[in-house]
Amino acid sequence: MTTPRDASPSRRIRANGDGTVYQRKDGRWEAAGYVLAPGNTRKRIRVYGTTRKDALAKLTEKIATSNRGVPVPSAQGSVSAYLTYWLEAVAVHHLRENTHTRYTTCVHQHLIPGLGKKKLAKLTAKDVRTWLNQLRITCQCCARGIDTLRDQSRCCAAGTCCSKRLSPLTLAYIHSVLKSALEHAVREEEITRNVARNVRTGTPRPRRFEPLTAVEARWLLTATRGHRLHALFELALHTGLRKGELLGLHWEDLDLDAGTAAIRRTLQRTNAGGLTALPTKTRASERRIALPARCLLSLRLHHAAQQRERDTASTEWQHSGYVFTTPQGSAIDPTNLTRTFTLLLRKAGLRRIRFHDLRHSTATLLLEQGVELVVIKELLGHAHIGVTATVYAHVRLRLQRKAIDSLGTALDVPANNTSLSPCGDEPCSTTTLVR
Template identity: 80%
Template structure:
């Protein structure tokens, strides 16, 4: 009797050369195996598993497709440093915002690879992670990273007077979270059976303390900035608690001054490659509609008239962006410049409120999203 392809069991159907094999195991799971590109321009056989034939085949097809694009599959027998580099360049870069990816890269290169990079991915243990975190917690970073070498006048380890510059609990928790994210992807790709970093407890760090403006201080600040061209922005920040990026990303189309509402849909950020760009809010929860106090509505109407005058004065040099708060020529305002302006104004008496936007990197005296509301 001749057997047709339709009569052949699903686990034994022939697949095209190079597509690998798919079969059902004795434990009822489905296993798919095939060859993919490995580090060093070699090839290795990998195995993936699924509860159905379709799931196992989809996993294998994804890995083979990545291999055909020239992306080497990470090896659990390779070092953690090799895997972290692969994860940053081929996985995280597609799922993180540019600024977040930059921070992750700094964490990996500055702390993770020097501390754990030589460990094999498959042999990394919770004890290794805990020991690494404890060393970071107790070691002076000036000594470890040799910061004195970049100073004109050494003042720490090079002079025998350690400054005990240690990482904060918040930084340690962030480093731990970056490692957990990387290892979680290794688990999903079935490179390792479990995420050992999840078995290490770092505790919940206390948030940084800050001194928000009191109601009286907020009133004094608004009085001092009444003649400032960004007075409407400061008033909106103090009454609604919007973040800097949300304020600077606000467009006139987001406002309905007749009903007194604003739709928060985007944020303005500076990135290393794109410069000042407008992005959607980080999460769906951050996308919201807020009610505007009457004072803010009046300030925004005045701001609209002010912007018309600035556009007429700029003439052909005007940069139309649609933003509510711009430079005098219509360009986007750098968040760092806004921070500098706020810091400068908050330190001046009311009689010296007139100021202009300049560059700088100083931090504001109070958190933008936690500023006290003035009545």
């Protein structure tokens, strides 16, 4: 006798809240149940399997996850769609304009071509790791079609790949942009976890820089003497201010009688606003610093020279209020300052360095003079002392070597005194000798 349909073991009644499991006409098994959704609501989901046990296991796992308070992912779109939304609706309100521009370039050049077609909810750590490994060995001339845009091909189009690969620092930056985007997707409960955090790219070596020595710094200051921006370069070497902070200084920020300067803004060129005064890089960067006597004298001379330029320019003078200006009184473009700096390096016979390396030179010279790390951190405006300690670790190692050598000198036994007793003037006791 045939067993009734309702009495079949595969059709037994499940408890309330356990969901339902049944076989479809195509032979697959389907399980459906309610789980937690974003916004503290409930949502009915369906999972499929080749057997009843398969489908039931998938549903049970999702219900168990829901019972722990983890909502089911709501993202149905692609990674490309979400990254576009994140850039246009989220990141634009939380990032500085230049940072947002770099993020946008990174997303459109690397993230969307590599991961854009995948579903956001189905993106796995393996997908991210495989893509990063492929990106690490891919020639960028070939991948982005750079060679085809050149007047004369010299890479893939010419049949010889130049192997222009991304640096470890660039790969780490691309990975960090993806992590930031997925982290926001987790906060908005679009996905349950940030899979990019489970991928390790390795710690890239920090960019090496060669700061100026004390002798080279003196040569540079000698070469700038007589230049209309001598006070700027002297201030940069003595205080370690960033390029934008120097160009963003107003006369009202300086108290020449008290010998202090208030760092309140930075001058940068942006795509939307052109040359714009922006808030400092971090909250710690907004600070008040002491000015050395040499800089105070240079600033007073610079102020007098600027007054003469103002009288010469007459009606063409632009009242910008900046300490360092063009001969017409307008703000100096950071790119033009870099060109001037490069010419002065050549004049001084010095190797070519970045303007930002003047900041590194200041910190290096201060450390070598024995200045406390916390004082340098406050002067440079670093948010955390760990940044200062990490960036200038090579200097600290040199100081350690110097200290160890000094200790070794102190512990050396004079060559002409071989009668020294290990116990000093007192006779050695047998209990003090250790074999």
